[in-house]
Amino acid sequence: MSFVEYKDIIQNGDTAIVFLGHDSMFAIKVQQGGATQTKYGAIKHSTDLIGKRYGSRITCSKGGWVYILHPTPELWTVTLPHRTQILYSTDISMIIMMLELKPGSIVCESGTGSGSLSHAIIRTIAPTGQLYTVEFHKQRADKAKEEFHEHKVDHLVTVKTQDVCKEGFGVTNIADAVFLDIPSPWEAVKYAKSALKIEGGRICSFSPCIEQVQRTCLAMTEQGFNDISTFEILLRVHDVRTVSLQLPDFGTGDKNSLDKPADTVSQSKGKCCTDSQQGTIQFKSGAPVKEMAGHTGYLTFATKYLS
Ligand SMILES: C[S@@+](CC[C@H](N)C(=O)[O-])C[C@H]1O[C@@H](n2cnc3c(N)ncnc32)[C@H](O)[C@@H]1O
Structure with a gap:
């Protein structure tokens, strides 16, 4: 394993990244006979890691799983x-x-x-x-x-x-x-x-x-x-989420006429849908996250x- 060259197979002595999720990962030194505890249970280096491919999904002793990644400067x-x-x-x-x-x-x-x-x-x-x-x-x-x-x-x-x-x-x-x-x-x-x-x-x-x-x-x-x-x-990160908005009621009494503009958007761009039973409109929206890393x-x- 080298930080400047990629290799396929995990070997004794490698530094590897145990990836549980984007907000949860840690580095380990792979050692013959060694073990690493995770919230999903233990990983046994000799049987679970050595000889496996980097990027493999490894099942831990309690049944949960993690990915083992090749190290990079970013990780x-x-x-x-x-x-x-x-x-x-x-x-x-x-x-x-x-x-x-x-x-x-x-x-x-x-x-x-x-x-x-x-x-x-x-x-x-x-x-x-x-x-x-x-x-x-x-x-x-x-x-x-x-x-x-x-x-x-x-x-x-x-x-x-x-x-x-x-x-x-x-x-x-x-x-x-x-x-x-x-x-x-x-x-x-x-x-x-x-x-x-x-x-x-x-x-x-x-x-x-x-x-x-x-x-x-x-x-x-x-x-x-x-x-x-x-x-x-x-760095300004944006979240993509589904937004639900109440359909406006202009008091005409004709519920179908209110659905029309939204249905038109749905057909032309495929990004929007209405739920006329609920009187709501749903669409995907990208918005900056509320908290971001500052200076x-x-x-x-x-x-x-x-x-
Ligand atoms: C903020 S850390 C650098 C972190 C590094 N850029 C990184 O990404 O990990 C600053 C380091 O500079 C060292 N340092 C401070 N003044 C120094 C000097 N005059 N000569 C050499 N090293 C110095 C400190 O001991 C400290 O380890």
């Missing part, structure tokens, strides 16, 4: 053990696109944190790129290294345990892009500039507070970055031109 983001706050797919997708990452890209990142963004970057730059990720918290750096090894992507990433604001990324003029998710990104901007290729590249900084953004923009300007722009990315942070992007 890892929603199942990984949190050591820090992490970036989620909404921000990650914008970061990958706006930094123009592709197979072969060289990227510098700090801090590594829980490795949520790192996995997405690694999948994008594989098979020939390299991620240099800097994390000054030793246990976090060590845990990230261990996970990259388990996920068979360690050849695509170099983890450095140092303070990026004092020692930089440890590389000079090789990066296509730099990403910062640290409390004081403005202190690391000059190191980002020296890590980027002579011919230029892109930088992105993630900060929850606008005061951090202001200081970072100032530092980017002082270091000669161009095209500085800040975004806030909000995560601001993404500030800029370009270093050939100097």
Whole structure:
């Protein structure tokens, strides 16, 4: 199992995703002789998982079932053990696109944190790129290294345990892009500039507070970055549901005449139906969900031109 290559069959030592539903999934390490408890009962790794195909529906000991999925960076983001706050797919997708990452890209990142963004970057730059990720918290750096090894992507990433604001990324003029998710990104901007290729590249900084953004923009300007722009990315989810509305009664006494407009819609578009017994009309409607995830942070992007 590797996070950058799909394979069919579940094997001993794999990281796999136990999928109970879109709001309920978790990651496991498949181990000969191991067992995992779920609300539907136990899954025995040797008999239920090893040798089965990824995507299989597995019946648990109490009769309920789960799906076993091959891991992806997106699934890892929603199942990984949190050591820090992490970036989620909404921000990650914008970061990958706006930094123009592709197979072969060289990227510098700090801090590594829980490795949520790192996995997405690694999948994008594989098979020939390299991620240099800097994390000054030793246990976090060590845990990230261990996970990259388990996920068979360690050849695509170099983890450095140092303070990026004092020692930089440890590389000079090789990066296509730099990403910062640290409390004081403005202190690391000059190191980002020296890590980027002579011919230029892109930088992105993630900060929850606008005061951090202001200081970072100032530092980017002082270091000669161009095209500085800040975004806030909000994901607006819509629910599709069936709506029932009471048919209006205009008091004519002729019930059939009231059904006419709705029946006409039903025939012409096939999206609407009436229940004249009940005096209601039913149709499918898409509407934003009442509660949505709000502010995560601001993404500030800029370009270093050939100097
Ligand atoms: C919010 S977390 C990063 C989360 C990461 N982007 C993810 O998606 O999992 C910030 C990390 O930056 C590290 N950090 C903060 N300041 C740092 C610095 N000056 N040098 C290196 N790492 C730093 C922290 O220890 C922490 O682990």
